[in-house]
Amino acid sequence: MYAGVRGLTALLYILPVRVTLTIACGGGKLLWLCYARGRERALENLSAAYPDKDQTWLKKTAKRSFEHIVMLSVDILLTPYLARKDNWQQYGEYKNVEHAKWLMQEGKGVILVTGHYGNFEILGYIMGLFGFNLYSVARPLDNKHLNQYILSIRERHGQKIIDKQGAAELMSKVSTEGASLGLIADQDAGKKGLFVDFFGRPASTFKSIAVMAAMHNMPVAVGYSRRIGNQYRFEIGVKRIIFPQAWVNQKDPVRWITEQYTQTIEAIVREDPTQYWWVHRRWKTAPRKRSVRK
Numbered sequence: 001m002y003a004g005v006r007g008l009t010a011l012l013y014i015l016p017v018r019v020t021l022t023i024a025c026g027g028g029k030l031l032w033l034c035y036a037r038g039r040e041r042a043l044e045n046l047s048a049a050y051p052d053k054d055q056t057w058l059k060k061t062a063k064r065s066f067e068h069i070v071m072l073s074v075d076i077l078l079t080p081y082l083a084r085k086d087n088w089q090q091y092g093e094y095k096n097v098e099h100a101k102w103l104m105q106e107g108k109g110v111i112l113v114t115g116h117y118g119n120f121e122i123l124g125y126i127m128g129l130f131g132f133n134l135y136s137v138a139r140p141l142d143n144k145h146l147n148q149y150i151l152s153i154r155e156r157h158g159q160k161i162i163d164k165q166g167a168a169e170l171m172s173k174v175s176t177e178g179a180s181l182g183l184i185a186d187q188d189a190g191k192k193g194l195f196v197d198f199f200g201r202p203a204s205t206f207k208s209i210a211v212m213a214a215m216h217n218m219p220v221a222v223g224y225s226r227r228i229g230n231q232y233r234f235e236i237g238v239k240r241i242i243f244p245q246a247w248v249n250q251k252d253p254v255r256w257i258t259e260q261y262t263q264t265i266e267a268i269v270r271e272d273p274t275q276y277w278w279v280h281r282r283w284k285t286a287p288r289k290r291s292v293r294k
Helices: 002-014 017-034 036-049 055-082 098-105 121-129 144-154 167-176 208-216 253-271
Strands: 092-095 111-114 134-138 160-163 180-184 194-198 201-205 220-227 234-242
Touching: 002 055, 002 144, 017 036, 017 055, 036 055, 055 121, 055 144, 098 220, 098 234, 111 208, 111 253, 121 134, 121 144, 121 180, 121 220, 121 234, 194 253, 201 253, 208 220, 208 253, 220 253, 234 253
Parallel strands: 092 234, 111 180, 111 220, 134 160, 134 180
Antiparallel strands: 194 201, 220 234
């Protein structure tokens, strides 16, 4: 697998970017046809999230989301070749990012959250490129050689990757440095997670983000990177910044913070649902049913 990825990378560097992404779209269509279980899961998730939509819309949206997944995979390999500090403007459009940028530059720490949406990988890469002190949490790939290669891309310009296993213990240490912490915040957290509403259904969500924010008075910035067309070009934005003063008087700050950033991620997805990973098992864990005493 590792050899295949490196060979593919060499081929991608030869072809024009637009051609490469067109091929990636074709790969997404092929994935849609071949990955029956994922296709069924994506349609099931979309049907629950958009009960008012017809089957034509659901199928079109789900199929397009598969194309975005494959394009993201290609983006990861292209990024070191394309993205530089002196040319990034031609690949990005920025929306409401200034406040978050200044908070990060102050060195007091910001928690940056996003979802499995658009090109979430590019966010950490670009922040490292511009010298921000950023740690990001990620699960290692199963193939150790491929993992090391992808890790070298992610950390090439200063972004530091924390292994998902044991990340909770390191998160507080990161905050004492005044560094910012980047997380994908729409992971299923299992039976011990906090259940909050996401697209009308309870979704198990990790408490650690909200616990850290409340404990260290760290703002939570909810951002995104949305692809523009089939290009290697993205709208990078911050949808909302949740400040400590907003939760100080809340009865349950951890729940409130978790609900707020989850609602914001949902709002981002609703702006273009084709770019969300509907194949992702976001609602894998169902809340326990309460027993009724007679």
